[in-house]
Amino acid sequence: MRLAFTTVLSSLVGLSFLAHPAIADEVIQTPTLFKPISEPAFSIMDFGLLIIWICAGIFFIVFGLLIYTIIRYRAKAGDESLEPAQIYGSEQLELAWTITPVLIVIVLGLITAGRIVALDKTTPPEGSLGIRVIGHQWWWELEYDGYDFITANELHIPVDQTAFLTLQSEDVIHSFWVPQLSGKTDLIPNRTNHLWMHPQETGLYVGQCAEYCGTQHAHMLLRVFVHTRADFERWAAEQQQAADQVASVDLGRTTFEQTACVNCHTVRGVTEIGQFGPDLTHLMSRTTIGAGAAANNRENLVAWITNPDHFKPGARMPAMKLNPQQIELVADYLTTLK
Structure with a gap:
């Protein structure tokens, strides 16, 4: 049922x-x-x-x-000439429609209070x-x-x-x-x-x-x-690890470290001063970026770094004004943070 x-x-x-x-x-x-x-x-x-x-x-x-x-x-037919029976109050009826709603409210109140206590x-x-x-x-x-x-x-x-x-x-x-x-x-x-x-x-x-x-x-x-x-436990153990150090993206990591990115974002094992934005240590283990604004892939990362407003108008992260080559390098680096 x-x-x-x-x-x-x-x-x-x-x-x-x-x-x-x-x-x-x-x-x-x-x-x-x-x-x-x-x-x-x-x-x-x-x-x-x-x-x-x-x-x-x-x-x-x-x-x-x-x-x-x-x-x-x-x-009904013929009622036009008749006066309906006049009823002047009923104590039983008045008590019924007063007491019944009060009892219903009391029962609902007690059930609600019990649930609140149990769940809070x-x-x-x-x-x-x-x-x-x-x-x-x-x-x-x-x-x-x-x-x-x-x-x-x-x-x-x-x-x-x-x-x-x-x-x-x-x-x-x-x-x-x-x-x-x-x-x-x-x-x-x-x-x-x-x-x-x-x-x-x-x-x-x-x-x-x-x-x-x-x-x-x-x-x-x-x-x-x-x-x-x-x-x-397997996921948690992976999250506890410091960021991967991939030699092939050293230039992208250097670009990341030398721009304002590090002022907002932490990458454990690389830089840990950023507190304002999300921790990026294992960015690629997440399925989306921007709290669900877009799928987490390299193409969207490039678009996000170029201009976050493209996905999320009014986002707190500013466009970093990097040139296209720098954006590609940073995106390559971020894709190694698994």
């Missing part, structure tokens, strides 16, 4: 995030509230269905009584994976507790383990939302919020900043990869 209802409901009211044209050829999960694969998304879905069923019951009862009244007391965790559960998420205009910074590395825009977590996220903002209000994994939680400047998820299926799940945060709010996407434990 629940599956049939959610299937019909999702077809009528389905929530979807359209892929950017540059990455539309990739096979990705379509976000939906109606196919949760994690706690607390399961609980949120169950609570939503409960509210819908209660409201539907109220609607059909009221609508049924209205139809009954229209039919039962409709005008402010301390990491035992054995959870801690991740610090910092919202920027317009990208996500991700720092893994105990693993000593920072990445961006693509969250990797193991299946069947709680991921406990500490949410902070560097500039304006953002909102972290991956519908199939958890509820929506805001990232607010000078405040720390928390969110947790316990996925039960591996796969790729797509989310979005759900609070308008400026010009490129629509291009502040988020990808969550849920791995098996072995695959997650």
Whole structure:
């Protein structure tokens, strides 16, 4: 019954995030509230269905009584000369339509309060994976507790383990939302919020900043990869390594180091002074650039370095005014950061 209802409901009211044209050829999960694969998304879905069923019951009862009244007391032949029976109040009826709504509101309030208490965790559960998420205009910074590395825009977590996220903002209000994994939680400047998820299926799940945060709010996407434990540990071990030193791109690395790139970006093992932009140590391990603005390949990297506004008008990264040869060299270097 629940599956049939959610299937019909999702077809009528389905929530979807359209892929950017540059990455539309990739096979990705379509976000939906109606196919949760994690706690607390399961609980949120169950609570939503409960509210819908209660409201539907109220609607059909009221609508049924209205139809009954229209039919039962409709005008009949010969009624023109008769005066309807006059009823001056009914204590039983008045008590019924007063007490019943009050009881419904109390029940819904108690259920809601219980769910909030159960889902609102402010301390990491035992054995959870801690991740610090910092919202920027317009990208996500991700720092893994105990693993000593920072990445961006693509969250990797193991299946069947709680991921406990500490949410902070560097500039304006953002909102972290991956519908199939958890509820929506805001990232607010000078405040720390928390969110947790316990996925039960591996796969790729797509989310979005759900609070308008400026010009490129629509291009502040988020990808969550849920791995098996072995695959997650393998990915984390790769992320902990310093950047590859490939001799064939020394000239590109030198160009990168001698321009303003290093003022914003860190490449561990090369330069670690940049804090303003995403960490690029393992840039090519990510599937997109610009928080989902374009597929991560050499062609798009060249276009991004030339003019980030091409993909993301208003992006905080300026066009570096490099000549075409320098851009090609830097792009060659960046493609080795795997």
